[in-house]
Amino acid sequence: MKPTGGICVIGVQWGDEGKGKIVDWLAERSDVVVRYQGGGNAGHTVVVRGQKFVLHLIPSGILHPGRLNVIGNGVVLDPEQLLAEVDELRGKGVAVGRNLAVSNRAHLVMPYHKLLDRLGEEGQGEAKIGTTNRGIGPCYADKAARIGIRVGDLYHPSYFRERLARALAEKNRILRALYGHPPLRAEAIAERYLAWARRMRPFVADTVELLNAQAARGKRILFEGAQGTLLDLDFGTYPFVTSSNADACGVSAGTGLPPKRIGCVLGVVKAYTTRVGSGPFPTELTGPEGDRLRERGGEYGATTGRPRRCGWFDAVAVRHAVLVNGIDAFAVTKLDVLDDLAEIPVCTAYRVRGRRLTTFPADIRTLAEAKPVLTSHPGWRTSIRGARRYRDLPVAARRYLESLTRQLGVRLEMVSVGKDREETIVVDACR
Numbered sequence: 378m379k380p381t382g383g384i385c386v387i388g389v390q391w392g393d394e395g396k397g398k399i400v401d402w403l404a405e406r407s408d409v410v411v412r413y414q415g416g417g418n419a420g421h422t423v424v425v426r427g428q429k430f431v432l433h434l435i436p437s438g439i440l441h442p443g444r445l446n447v448i449g450n451g452v453v454l455d456p457e458q459l460l461a462e463v464d465e466l467r468g469k470g471v472a473v474g475r476n477l478a479v480s481n482r483a484h485l486v487m488p489y490h491k492l493l494d495r496l497g498e499e500g501q502g503e504a505k506i507g508t509t510n511r512g513i514g515p516c517y518a519d520k521a522a523r524i525g526i527r528v529g530d531l532y533h534p535s536y537f538r539e540r541l542a543r544a545l546a547e548k549n550r551i552l553r554a555l556y557g558h559p560p561l562r563a564e565a566i567a568e569r570y571l572a573w574a575r576r577m578r579p580f581v582a583d584t585v586e587l588l589n590a591q592a593a594r595g596k597r598i599l600f601e602g603a604q605g606t607l608l609d610l611d612f613g614t615y616p617f618v619t620s621s622n623a624d625a626c627g628v629s630a631g632t633g634l635p636p637k638r639i640g641c642v643l644g645v646v647k648a649y650t651t652r653v654g655s656g657p658f659p660t661e662l663t664g665p666e667g668d669r670l671r672e673r674g675g676e677y678g679a680t681t682g683r684p685r686r687c688g689w690f691d692a693v694a695v696r697h698a699v700l701v702n703g704i705d706a707f708a709v710t711k712l713d714v715l716d717d718l719a720e721i722p723v724c725t726a727y728r729v730r731g732r733r734l735t736t737f738p739a740d741i742r743t744l745a746e747a748k749p750v751l752t753s754h755p756g757w758r759t760s761i762r763g764a765r766r767y768r769d770l771p772v773a774a775r776r777y778l779e780s781l782t783r784q785l786g787v788r789l790e791m792v793s794v795g796k797d798r799e800e801t802i803v804v805d806a807c808r
């Protein structure tokens with residue numbers, strides 16, 4: 378399929394599907410790579426010829442010379458983190474300059490966002506969402522409450538100080554009343570942010586104009602989703618979700634490119650399921666089978682190092698993601714992690730209070746009660762990491778993939794059989 382608009386790469390499950398590697402592969406075939414939501418809580422891991430890069434804010438296209446990388450208005454930005462990432466990339470020999478543009482409309486993550494994130498979670502006990510404490514949620518909350526501060530405000534220092542004083546007056550009252558925390562000082566914060574603003578200056582742009590101009594010139598645009606559909610603020614497992622639209626629906630609001638500029642939605646889906654943080658997870662394996670998936674798959678968070686919860690592929694949840702994103706094709710990742718299994722169960726329905734359910738429930742309490750109905754597939758019990766063409770895969774592996782794509786009505790575009798760029802099978806490229 379040759380789409381006329383950009384390609385949107387979306388996580389189909391609870392994030393950590395291996396989007397970084399797929400985006401990296403597609404970035405090679407794109408002119409512009411765009412992040413449109415989330416913040417430094419995302420963590421893509423890309424391995425290029427044995428060298429590991431962990432990217433939090435900067436799009437993976439940065440690893441490909443000549444690509445323009447855009448951090449869109451929908452992203453919430455911690456300038457300290459952005460600049461640290463720039464320094465780290467430069468330290469590893471990656472050029473960062475005119476190839477990076479940061480939206481002047483993106484909201485700034487402020488020190489009180491991080492502080493309130495942490496203090497808020499600590500007080501939640503069992504109801505903890507499991508945030509990364511990077512201030513993302515509180516920053517989006519301020520955006521909606523209209524007391525947020527945007528990147529562009531930094532370049533009008535007196536206005537920036539005004540906005541900061543206003544927000545801080547409220548935050549300091551909350552910090553004192555709810556947490557007995559001493560007040561934060563506006564001047565100290567302003568000095569740090571204005572110093573970072575000077576270093577960020579070369580990157581800051583009106584990315585709405587920039588992106589629309591690129592699209593009008595027929596440039597190939599890649600939208601890089603962070604997190605995953607089941608963590609989407611509207612369509613995920615609320616309240617155990619992230620604070621932005623992590624699915625294809627977030628692209629336009631987070632970039633200023635109209636929906637018709639999306640040509641193809643590629644869903645990145647792990648051959649099994651993982652989840653970080655709290656919340657219901659019907660196919661979770663809490664015993665040795667889960668430990669085995671975690672160890673073989675290296676399922677520890679790229680940002681936090683937290684162990685991920687692991688379980689079997691959940692076709693009910695994935696079907697929901699297919700629906701809300703309009704997924705055209707799948708990139709199935711980490712198939713090699715299943716290499717030594719004799720049997721591979723897949724969840725095809727839920728059983729809830731004696732009823733069979735094939736739709737993903739909006740009600741979190743129903744999801745918490747859901748027991749997976751599993752169908753078993755024979756394993757292939759051999760290493761597939763050397764496979765480079767679809768036909769190199771063992772018959773059982775192909776049957777497994779075909780069963781998933783058939784029941785979900787989605788075309789298979791790519792299969793990832795290892796961490797490295799080369800360990801990828803392209804079945805039917807859309808670019």
Ligand code: GDP
Pocket residue numbers: 388392393394395396397398420421422423424604673674675678679710711712713714793794795796
């Ligand atoms: P993302 O946020 O969706 O990009 O996912 P992460 O980067 O957090 O997690 C993906 C992890 O799996 C990284 O360590 C990748 O190097 C690794 N990975 C990606 N694809 C594969 C694969 O096909 N097989 C194996 N074994 N590892 C993979």
